[in-house]
Amino acid sequence: MVNNNALIRTVDVTRYVTPLREGGSLPAIVEADDGFLYVLKFRGAGQGIKALIAELLGGEIARILGFRVPEIVYANVDPAFGRTEPDEEIQDLLKFSEGLNLGLHYLSGAITFDPGVNKPDPLLASQIVWLDCLITNVDRTVRNTNMLMWKKELWLIDHGASFYFHHSWDNWKQQSERPFVQVKDHVLLPWASALEEVNAIFLEQLTPEKIKTIVSFIPAEWLVFETLPDPEANRKVYEEFLMNRLAHAAIFLNEAQHARKAII
Structure with missing residues (x-):
């Protein structure tokens, strides 16, 4: 197991790649301004901000205990980000998720x-x-x-x-x-x-x-x-x-x- 007590970074979401249609929260793979892909958890999803809090606390407690957890970042979603999205459900999700969301580094091939x-x-x-x-x-x-x-x-x-x-x-x-x-x-x-x-x-x-x-x-x-x-x-x-x-x-x-x- 590994330890990593680095402070949490903030990124800006630049591209919506694809939805991950798992459960009711509709997380998605997105690209950020640092060039990396993240699994984005939306504040506008069914469980709302409290799910983001639980994700943050649970993940960082796990990390401090030495477990391997994908890097967690704060992820900004711009108000204009969802305007070109053709899927109405995703467009609404992006609209209600303007501001600070939560991302986890995407483990490609996992x-x-x-x-x-x-x-x-x-x-x-x-x-x-x-x-x-x-x-x-x-x-x-x-x-x-x-x-x-x-x-x-x-x-x-x-x-x-x-x-x-x-x-x-x-x-x-x-x-x-x-x-x-x-x-x-x-x-x-x-x-x-x-x-x-x-x-x-x-x-x-x-x-x-x-x-x-x-x-x-x-x-x-x-x-x-x-x-x-x-x-x-x-x-x-x-x-x-x-x-x-x-x-x-x-x-x-x-x-x-x-x-x-x-x-x-």
Whole structure:
């Protein structure tokens, strides 16, 4: 695994290449002014800005823990960008996504991870299961692994379904202390035999300072919600949610261990 604590870059989208018609969010491959291709996650898509926040937090927490994650960038979409797009659905998506969006470096030639083909390493499987329990990522199942094999290495993608507490925002503190019951459907759970070892290591690595740094990456404009308009107060909730979840990690660790015993 690798570590990369570089600050997040900002690029301007210059060309819409092709849609990736997966799920309801309609991400797309785009080209930016730096010459690279990115998978663009749109603020105007179904889950809105909160999916971008989850993608940013989940991806950067994974990165700081040493996982391979495509570079995440802020991606500006110009108001005029969608005017020449012939597809009305895509044109509307671009129109409602003017401003700052989120891009992930496109891993050209990558293939979907298949545990039947690439036997998971127990330690790596345990690390990924633990991460997804922390960030409440419901979207790493057999149906949709959200992992890629690229240059013979495993890469994590698509964390936009994480942090589902923020879609209701009610009782966030209680939600931070709940077990992650959806772990029973995690594609890597059968191989996750080192959860306790991983728990001890990752709790040491995810210090309050690192959590605050990662949460500080969220642009203030993404933190203005209709019923919760104070961006810095909302940023504080993300910080405290994560710190409280780490403080009660034994709860989701035990749930994952029990779920694994039930399937092996």
